[in-house]
Amino acid sequence: MMRRLIWNLLAGLLFASFMPPLLELTTFESVIPFLPLLLTPLLLSHVRRSWFLLGSLLALLVSFYLILIPGEAPWNLFREIAGDINRVINGELPGRPAFAFSIGLISFLIGYLARRTFPNRGFVFGLALGVIGFIAYCDTWTDYSGEQFIIYPIVLALFLLYATEVSERPMASYVRPFSALLIIGATVVAAVQSPVITATWQDSWYDWTDGFESEGTSSSQIQKVGYGNNDEQLGGPFQMDDREVFQVESEGSRYWRVETKDVYTGKGWVLSKSEPEIDSRGFFSHFGDDVKKREERATFELSRELPFVPYNGDNVRLSVDKQRQNLLIDPENQKVSYLDDAERQQNYQIQYTYPLFTEELLQTDEPITLSEMEQDRYLQLPDTLPNRVRDLAEEIVADEDSPWDKAKAIESYFEQENFEYNTEEVAVPEENQDYVDQFLFETKLGYCDNFSTSATVLLRAVGLPARWVKGFTGGESDVIGAAVTSYTVRNKNAHSWVEVYIEGPGWVPLEPTVSFDGAGQYTIDQETNNETEQANPQRDTETDTETATPERPQENLLDEEQTTTAAQTEQQSFPIWPVVGVIVGLVFLYLFRKPLTRTAAILFFRNQLHRPEGFKRMYRFLLRRLDKQGFHYKDGRTLTELAHEVDGYYETYAMRPLTDAYERMVYGGESLSVDKKREYFENIIRRIEG
């Protein structure tokens, strides 16, 4: 009894191990509401069937209640389910109830299987294979990282196997504790001592999840570099990712801008809310009227769909096959996207104006003319920002006069102070620690996010409006002509930098990240200012000095509105609900096949038994049912032998009189009627189908 309980618990925990990766991919936050759903059927797998069914059903309801509507009245659950059914009928995707129901159904089936097969090595093996396989699958194909977690199901599976196999057999008293210790020891030693080999297969998440859009929540420690939407939590190490994002033919290596963010929270960046507006001209003003601009063209060939249009400079226009497309431009973050997603193309050309600043223009000391609202936005700093950050900012710019010189001083501060570029040992700030503060004073090592965020904060601290920009660096070049060069931009080229507002030139990009030279952000106009060229070497060097280091980690978080579970995403292409309905129906029929057969048989034969033919038919029906139960009349057993076995097994006296009567009819040619034959028949069929 105790052993069965332990076994049940182990099996339940092993089964529940598939949830953490699933949670990573869905909007469910915690595994706890699922626990009754996951554990109950397995825990109850040894009790009487009625209790098993009732308990599982109850667990389903409790879990539904916990999962779906915490804090609401229980009857709302039914409304929720009804709504879900309604959605399915209307051909829409079901919501969270259906997802939870699927999990509940799987859990129930596993519990039922355990009930029927216990104790069975095959069951343990199958369950472990399924769960571990699922975790491995999620690790390989999704953002989920199971490196730490996978040890639990493996250990659980070993213990479960131990509970199934080893403890079953008679053996010397020391063998059991010894083998239990051996399992623990071997697992630990193997885990600690095994040489870690670099993965042979690259985790190929993007190839299978539609570009950047299908994203799941991620709290995993290791991130993958790439372009993501969520910057609320910066920090932590990340891995290289060499997959191509796009190829572009342009007039030089250019930074490709995607969007900006304005609110620094102390942990990362968020965007103040805004409504996108349609701007068919694709025009918005980054730069002052006095800035000299050059029209440039770039031809993009996307390797995967992007929900935005990377660009440089200002005044973006996009054409596909020389056909102008309408664009959607968000004035708040300058993100450019298609007006109609359906028109998205893999190959297109953009036109933009590329700024040519002059030193004279940059060295202005004009007061800032941004609106008050804009000043608030771009000078925003969290209240929690430690004072030493502000002090440091003041210290850095102490010797500088013009805003531009101050900005340059902050930009080059990191280089001077020997901050280190590193992607692997990057810390995540503690609960009440500021991201920038940690980087500036403690770690002094990090990647572009650390540098750009810190520079933005420092700029704001000295009263210079600044914003944080995300996008891609120029990528690797691959010369095709004198004027036009092709560049390959990969995930590892995702980058972040800073724009500072200088009255006159407008928003000027800065590149604070050490080992990046900012080539392709803008060009200092040589013709008008030869003198300053030496002091400020041309940023646009036309050469690719990119280091091969990845630049920005990818993080993913669902936009609340776009929330879809992984399960639902799959269902989009395949009408799974009718199939599930059929399966549920079949499962129902299967589970209740015995009472159903019993009732049907009793009803069917009720009025036939008094006729010899009816009686014989009934008897042969019994024989077929018994054959299914393992009483084979075909392997040379005589009916009398069979009847004795059956009555002995079911502890009845029913098969013998029926057999006797049948034998009299078939072998004796008599047609005797048996007393109480209906009673005998009902008696035996209840036992067979019981």
Added chain:
Amino acid sequence: MRTYTKEIQAIIDNVEKVIIGKENVITQSLAALLAGGHVLLEDVPGVGKTMLVRAFSRSIGLTFKRVQFTPDLLPSDLTGVSMYNQKTSQFEYRPGPLMGNIVLADEINRTSPKTQSALLEGMAEANVTVDGEIHTLPNPFFVMATQNPIEHEGTYPLPEAQLDRFLIKVKMGYPDFQQEMKLLTRFERDEPIETLESVITRDELLRMKEDVKAVHVSQPVKKYIVHLVQATRTHASLYLGASPRSSIALMKVAQAWAYMEGRSFVLPDDVKELLTPVLSHRLILTADARYHGQTAERILEQVKKEVAVPIQQDVESL
């Protein structure tokens, strides 16, 4: 536990007074008697073969004759001879030991084939020919022949054709510990066989034999018999399967068996039960099977498992 009709149970009880724990042998022999056949008892000396036969004859009130088969036994020693009567100047027939209701032919394989065939002729024809004259054997005529399976020196094993004439072959076997203890107690003071009294008369036995013939054998049971017998003919380990005569034998014994249990019809159970005693002495194993230690009994067990029992009337054959 099987149940028998009152008469049969009385015979069995009576015989069991001297033969302890051998109900199977008693009932099978009785079935052969009722079916009008003869029994081959194959066993070592001293297990009670003679006692069994004597008990039978006493229980039914029949005459009992015993012939010890020796190498020098002549056919006339069995059948009897014609002797010249000087008073009547006529040849008179002096009946031999075969002229009894129940004949125990002890160690039948010790005598010459010539004498063996005289016995077998009598068994088959129910009469003997002496000096051209046919003498009918008494009714019922029931032979129980014994054969010692251990000794081969100086024996004349019966050819298969002859063995075929025995309806069943039974093995006595040794009693177990309890039975043997009981045996000693019973024989401690006197010979119980001497006090055995008949429980049925000869006429009653003859009537019973007639009744046995009336026991119904249904189509499915006949089918079962034929399936079983044919299965021995195609069995890989058998050089020679069972003959059609053995099909008939099986059916007859099954009828008797059903009658003994008070049934008016044969069940497949009867056939299955009697398959081994009826067929085991009629099969010849291949040299290969013998080499591998197969026995006819084991092969028949196998056949019983392979042949399905027909469980319904075959509409076509009716």
